[in-house]
Amino acid sequence: MSGDNKIWIFDTTLRDGEQALRASLSQKQKIQLAHAIARLNVDVMEVGFPVSSPGDFDSVQRIAREVKGPIICGLARAVSADIEACGEALKDAERRRIHTFIATSPLHLQYKLRKTLAQATEQAVAAIKLASRYTDDIEFSCEDAGRTPIDDLCWIVERAIAAGATTINIPDTVGYTIPNEFAAIISTLRNKVPNIDKARLSVHCHNDLGLAVANSISAIQAGARQIECTVNGIGERAGNCSLEEVAMIINTRKDVLAPLYTDIKTTEIYRSSHLVSQICNMPIQPNKAIVGENAFAHSSGIHQDGVLKAQNTYEIMAPEQVGIRQNELNLTSRSGRHVIQHRLAELGYTSEDYDLEAVYKSFVALADQKGRVFDYDLEALVFFENMQNQDDYYALEFLSSSTHTGHVASATVGVRCGDQVFTEAATGNGPVEAAFSAIARISKLNIKMVDFNLQAKGSGEDALGQVDIIAEHEGRRFHGAGLATDIVRSSVLAYVHVLNMIQRAQTIDAHKHARQTVSKIAAGEQQ
Numbered sequence: 001m002s003g004d005n006k007i008w009i010f011d012t013t014l015r016d017g018e019q020a021l022r023a024s025l026s027q028k029q030k031i032q033l034a035h036a037i038a039r040l041n042v043d044v045m046e047v048g049f050p051v052s053s054p055g056d057f058d059s060v061q062r063i064a065r066e067v068k069g070p071i072i073c074g075l076a077r078a079v080s081a082d083i084e085a086c087g088e089a090l091k092d093a094e095r096r097r098i099h100t101f102i103a104t105s106p107l108h109l110q111y112k113l114r115k116t117l118a119q120a121t122e123q124a125v126a127a128i129k130l131a132s133r134y135t136d137d138i139e140f141s142c143e144d145a146g147r148t149p150i151d152d153l154c155w156i157v158e159r160a161i162a163a164g165a166t167t168i169n170i171p172d173t174v175g176y177t178i179p180n181e182f183a184a185i186i187s188t189l190r191n192k193v194p195n196i197d198k199a200r201l202s203v204h205c206h207n208d209l210g211l212a213v214a215n216s217i218s219a220i221q222a223g224a225r226q227i228e229c230t231v232n233g234i235g236e237r238a239g240n241c242s243l244e245e246v247a248m249i250i251n252t253r254k255d256v257l258a259p260l261y262t263d264i265k266t267t268e269i270y271r272s273s274h275l276v277s278q279i280c281n282m283p284i285q286p287n288k289a290i291v292g293e294n295a296f297a298h299s300s301g302i303h304q305d306g307v308l309k310a311q312n313t314y315e316i317m318a319p320e321q322v323g324i325r326q327n328e329l330n331l332t333s334r335s336g337r338h339v340i341q342h343r344l345a346e347l348g349y350t351s352e353d354y355d356l357e358a359v360y361k362s363f364v365a366l367a368d369q370k371g372r373v374f375d376y377d378l379e380a381l382v383f384f385e386n387m388q389n390q391d392d393y394y395a396l397e398f399l400s401s402s403t404h405t406g407h408v409a410s411a412t413v414g415v416r417c418g419d420q421v422f423t424e425a426a427t428g429n430g431p432v433e434a435a436f437s438a439i440a441r442i443s444k445l446n447i448k449m450v451d452f453n454l455q456a457k458g459s460g461e462d463a464l465g466q467v468d469i470i471a472e473h474e475g476r477r478f479h480g481a482g483l484a485t486d487i488v489r490s491s492v493l494a495y496v497h498v499l500n501m502i503q504r505a506q507t508i509d510a511h512k513h514a515r516q517t518v519s520k521i522a523a524g525e526q527q
């Protein structure tokens with residue numbers, strides 16, 4: 001059975017992955033995740049350990065009833081109660097698998113199970129036979145196979161297959177092996193176990209030494225035809241083999257691994273990864289392969305220039321293949337002029353709209369201060385550059401606000417608009433809302449707050465509060481920042497900053513429009 005070229009993907013996010021969570025998932029969350037994993041088109045999904053609790057039993061049962069596509073699998077120790085609970089929970093699945101296991105390493109046998117290998121084998125054989133009353137799809141795992149003497153492994157595997165196991169799983173339970181060693185275990189099983197062709201050989205690698213994916217790939221090169229893995233590699237301790245990494249390795253390195261393939265729908269990777277991360281409260285590190293925030297982001301000028309000229313200079317996979325819309329070119333102080341020009345062109349600026357050298361100089365200074373420069377910062381730089389000699393139209397003249405616990409807050413704000421000062425008072429749920437309402441009355445602009453972010457600059461009670469707001473006006477977004485020790489004042493300064501940005505943008509638009517009109521008139525005159 002190990003001769004075909006398809007690599008079965010056995011997802012265990014909801015079983016081994018769930019073992020690693022700090023809080024267990026609700027049934028609703030498990031079902032939501034099960035649907036997302038099914039959309040990845042995995043071949044088998046292990047969705048729980050039914051004997052472990054009534055809640056787990058119910059979740060496995062509901063997933064078995066509701067989720068269509070993959071084979072639904074449950075885990076059971078090699079004991080009757082576990083097998084019976086598993087068989088019962090899975091009975092309504094269109095296709096079901098019982099996965100039973102027992103440890104085979106001398107360490108586990110002696111200290112944990114307090115059994116000999118012969119006794120453990122007898123128990124495994126009985127469990128497999130019992131499982132066959134519920135299904136003909138039975139997987140048997142030799143827990144801690146990575147530390148089991150190879151002859152012991154061959155011995156128990158032969159008997160498990162003879163008892164009816166259709167998949168033999170070789171777990172590196174504690175992530176101890178290294179790739180050539182693990183591959184040798186698979187090759188030896190294939191060469192020495194006489195009935196090995198009656199079962200699919202599977203591997204289940206843990207990541208304690210960071211080798212789960214490497215070991216799994218070595219194993220399929222040695223003849224294994226199922227990989228057990230989890231979305232984002234979550235699982236006990238350092239986790240399991242990561243589904244997205246193996247799928248993309250097999251997909252990307254066809255030159256070495258073909259004709260091996262998986263049926264994973266890779267375009268579903270990104271969203272399922274983010275769903276798992278969010279629901280399981282397991283953040284993804286930015287540099288995580290395939291799905292990390294930086295996986296398709298380019299930060300340095302030479303790389304950005306290369307990618308703009310030919311994407312494959314620095315990208316071995318296209319982001320679209322894993323369901324990411326496009327790559328990201330991070331603007332940092334390591335960025336060069338090419339990427340600034342490119343980004344401004346994407347934002348709608350032609351090279352005549354700004355002085356590249358001047359914008360680049362202030363960009364580098366800002367990037368040094370901020371780390372990463374965003375589109376709205378870049379637009380602000382262009383505006384500031386273009387308007388450098390022009391005084392701000394709006395300025396905060398005065399602000400007073402008051403709050404009383406249990407009552408609405410109020411604020412009075414005076415804003416200079418050109419050469420006149422206007423004053424308004426308003427109330428709100430808090431002083432910031434009250435002050436914003438007062439300014440909105442003064443400006444009479446229809447502004448929608450999209451984001452409000454407050455962060456302390458420095459530490460201690462006298463730290464400055466920086467407020468960054470993103471506001472939308474007539475479909476465009478503007479960034480305003482304010483810095484003061486009083487956070488109501490920082491908020492108001494940020495708002496006034498936005499007003500000035502809008503005013504500048506309107507002036508630029510008016511200039512553009514005037515330029516276009518002049519060009520049109522000139523073109524008409526020429527005809």
Ligand SMILES: CC(=O)SCCNC(=O)CCNC(=O)[C@H](O)C(C)(C)COP(=O)(O)OP(=O)(O)OC[C@H]1O[C@@H](n2cnc3c(N)ncnc32)[C@H](O)[C@@H]1OP(=O)(O)O
Pocket residue numbers: 016019049051052053076077078079101102103112113143173236
């Ligand atoms: C490598 C893995 O990831 S294995 C899966 C790990 N997942 C889990 O353990 C989550 C679900 N587990 C549970 O809910 C509970 O541990 C249960 C319900 C399975 C068992 O609970 P308890 O009966 O209280 O036993 P406890 O967990 O303390 O100890 C495990 C017992 O199972 C035995 N055992 C362990 N593995 C196996 C096995 N594969 N087959 C048979 N017995 C086993 C142990 O030797 C121990 O038996 P003992 O009580 O005779 O010493």
Ligand SMILES: CC(C)C(=O)C(=O)O
Pocket residue numbers: 016075101141142143144169171172173174204206
């Ligand atoms: C139950 C088995 C397959 C397991 O999770 C392991 O050995 O890591």
Ligand SMILES: [Mg+2]
Pocket residue numbers: 016171173204206236
């Ligand atoms: Mg495991």
